[in-house]
Amino acid sequence: MRALRRAHWLAHLVLIAGVAIFVLPVYMAIIGSTHDLGTIARGELPLTPGPHAIKNYTQAWTSGEGERVRGAPVRRWMLNSLVMALAIATGKIAISILSAFAVAFFAFPLRMFFFWMIFVTLMLPVEVRIIPTYKVVSDLAMINTYQGLIVPLIASATATLIFRQFFLTVPDEMVDAAKIDGAGPMRFFWSILVPLSSSTIAALFVILFIFGWNQYLWPLLITTKGELHPIVIGITKMIGTGDVQTDWQLIMATVVMAMLPPVAVVILMQRWFVKGLTESEK
Amino acid sequence: MTRRAIFDNKLLPYLLVAPQLAITLIFFFWPAGQAIYQSLLRQDPFGLRTQFVGFENFTTVLGDPAYRGALGITLIFCAAVIGLAMLSGLLLAVTADQQIRGAGVYKMLLMWPYAVAPAVAASLWLFVFHPSIGIVGRALVRSGLHWDFSLNGAHAVILVILATSWKQVSYNFIFFLAGLQSIPKSVLEAASVDGAGGRHRFWKIVFPLLSPTTFFLLVVNVIYAFFETFGVIHSLTRGGPSKATETLIYKVYVDGVVNLDLGGSSAQSVILLLVVITLTAIQFRYVERRVHY
Numbered sequence: 001m002r003a004l005r006r007a008h009w010l011a012h013l014v015l016i017a018g019v020a021i022f023v024l025p026v027y028m029a030i031i032g033s034t035h036d037l038g039t040i041a042r043g044e045l046p047l048t049p050g051p052h053a054i055k056n057y058t059q060a061w062t063s064g065e066g067e068r069v070r071g072a073p074v075r076r077w078m079l080n081s082l083v084m085a086l087a088i089a090t091g092k093i094a095i096s097i098l099s100a101f102a103v104a105f106f107a108f109p110l111r112m113f114f115f116w117m118i119f120v121t122l123m124l125p126v127e128v129r130i131i132p133t134y135k136v137v138s139d140l141a142m143i144n145t146y147q148g149l150i151v152p153l154i155a156s157a158t159a160t161l162i163f164r165q166f167f168l169t170v171p172d173e174m175v176d177a178a179k180i181d182g183a184g185p186m187r188f189f190w191s192i193l194v195p196l197s198s199s200t201i202a203a204l205f206v207i208l209f210i211f212g213w214n215q216y217l218w219p220l221l222i223t224t225k226g227e228l229h230p231i232v233i234g235i236t237k238m239i240g241t242g243d244v245q246t247d248w249q250l251i252m253a254t255v256v257m258a259m260l261p262p263v264a265v266v267i268l269m270q271r272w273f274v275k276g277l278t279e280s281e282k
Numbered sequence: 283m284t285r286r287a288i289f290d291n292k293l294l295p296y297l298l299v300a301p302q303l304a305i306t307l308i309f310f311f312w313p314a315g316q317a318i319y320q321s322l323l324r325q326d327p328f329g330l331r332t333q334f335v336g337f338e339n340f341t342t343v344l345g346d347p348a349y350r351g352a353l354g355i356t357l358i359f360c361a362a363v364i365g366l367a368m369l370s371g372l373l374l375a376v377t378a379d380q381q382i383r384g385a386g387v388y389k390m391l392l393m394w395p396y397a398v399a400p401a402v403a404a405s406l407w408l409f410v411f412h413p414s415i416g417i418v419g420r421a422l423v424r425s426g427l428h429w430d431f432s433l434n435g436a437h438a439v440i441l442v443i444l445a446t447s448w449k450q451v452s453y454n455f456i457f458f459l460a461g462l463q464s465i466p467k468s469v470l471e472a473a474s475v476d477g478a479g480g481r482h483r484f485w486k487i488v489f490p491l492l493s494p495t496t497f498f499l500l501v502v503n504v505i506y507a508f509f510e511t512f513g514v515i516h517s518l519t520r521g522g523p524s525k526a527t528e529t530l531i532y533k534v535y536v537d538g539v540v541n542l543d544l545g546g547s548s549a550q551s552v553i554l555l556l557v558v559i560t561l562t563a564i565q566f567r568y569v570e571r572r573v574h575y
Contacts, residue, residue: 132313214399
């Protein structure tokens with residue numbers, strides 16, 4: 001019994017150490033966002049919060065301009081990120097569920113050919129086709145637009161695979177029953193298939209929202225104007241060369257705000273998040 | 283796999299796949315084809331004339347010491363991320379899988395870093411390890427170490443590895459935990475009854491049963507270290523100091539977007555494409571095996 005208790009004590013120690021390593025940098029960012037420029041630049045940042053929280057967050061949220069930093073209002077960047085994340089998640093789910101429906105419930109020539117075409121895009125991440133994709137988007141006059149940020153990212157082989165996998169488990173009898181009741185394919189889709197898929201949709205939504213919010217390389221190429229940056233790019237632009245004398249208190253306030261939405265989604269929707277993650281990678 | 287009961291509309295299925303196919307063709311296949319095509323061409327510096335040069339871009343790229351340097355750095359990142367993030371993830375998962383008080387709270391507190399963007403993770407670690415303002419950075423300088431990641435290549439590599447692995451621990455933790463929870467408790471109880479101790483149970487039963495998860499995570503972590511490090515490097519070091527943190531993917535970006543070397547950058551893209559295809563193929567062999575398992 002004593003050995004068991006010692007094992008538990010050790011387990012708590014390991015887990016607390018793990019949590020501490022995760023929390024430490026975030027804690028320091030929060031602390032940094034509550035002090036003024038001078039305290040940080042002098043290298044005197046304490047481990048306790050300072051009095052400037054409201055001022056720093058307001059300044060970052062409404063103007064994003066400090067003594068050195070020439071940013072854009074964080075609320076604008078947050079809006080960009082939110083639009084991008086929601087549109088990517090919704091778009092990916094919408095076009096994937098439709099194509100999975102076609103592949104799983106219809107017999108038509110080229111069916112498997114289309115399926116493989118979608119499947120192969122797994123092997124074509126944006127990194128291996130940077131410049132030609134940029135050229136396509138620029139030919140379509142979508143540089144510095146929301147469409148340019150979003151549309152090229154909404155094809156999803158993974159989501160299509162997951163929906164198809166799930167659709168294959170829907171019993172044939174259900175389709176027969178719908179047919180006997182006189183339901184056409186789209187009626188079947190909306191009244192039976194979509195409600196049945198709701199937990200898969202929720203799980204995918206959580207994962208894809210985080211995916212969209214955290215995009216980096218693509219927005220870096222597509223948005224050259226400050227007011228169109230998603231917040232993740234905005235932070236890098238604020239940091240610049242990382243001088244001592246830059247407005248770290250504003251940067252850290254921005255960092256904290258940038259983390260809030262995706263982290264909140266993970267914590268509040270933990271069950272869907274784990275389901276989405278472990279299933280989307282199968 | 284096909285099903286018996288299907289709809290027999292002729293036009294509808296094409297309309298349903300059309301949006302996905304249009305985006306796939308315009309933004310995936312066409313650009314990927316262009317990348318392959320351009321990797322076989324050379325443009326003069328003014329973009330006025332292009333010439334077919336066969337595999338010359340590839341031989342130039344592969345013979346370039348800077349490219350081999352970037353390959354070496356990428357492999358170091360892969361090894362470090364796998365070592366750090368997978369081992370810590372496994373340790374935390376095994377620990378949290380026990381029946382201890384507050385296990386649920388611990389699990390939640392160990393999952394959220396997954397949601398932090400790589401570039402944001404980089405700025406968090408920058409603020410902690412900055413030599414003049416960071417709490418750890420200043421401590422390192424005070425201890426007599428000349429800690430400065432903006433001048434010292436090794437320090438820059440360490441910082442990128444820390445920021446990159448930090449976030450990935452959560453991912454590995456979640457998958458190892460799911461893997462552990464799928465191991466039937468009866469197997470472990472049987473081993474206990476037979477007198478197997480904790481360490482013995484882990485290495486003889488748990489670890490072998492986790493091997494599909496481990497293998498899967500190995501592939502995912504390699505892909506992560508190859509591609510997702512871009513955000514960390516771009517916001518932390520810009521590949522410097524003097525290319526100490528320039529990975530393959532960062533080099534594609536710099537050569538193509540900053541230096542506008544289309545042929546060379548496309549050749550590098552095609553090489554990366556081969557890497558991704560290989561990794562995906564390996565991963566799917568594993569999935570197939572698991573289906574039959």
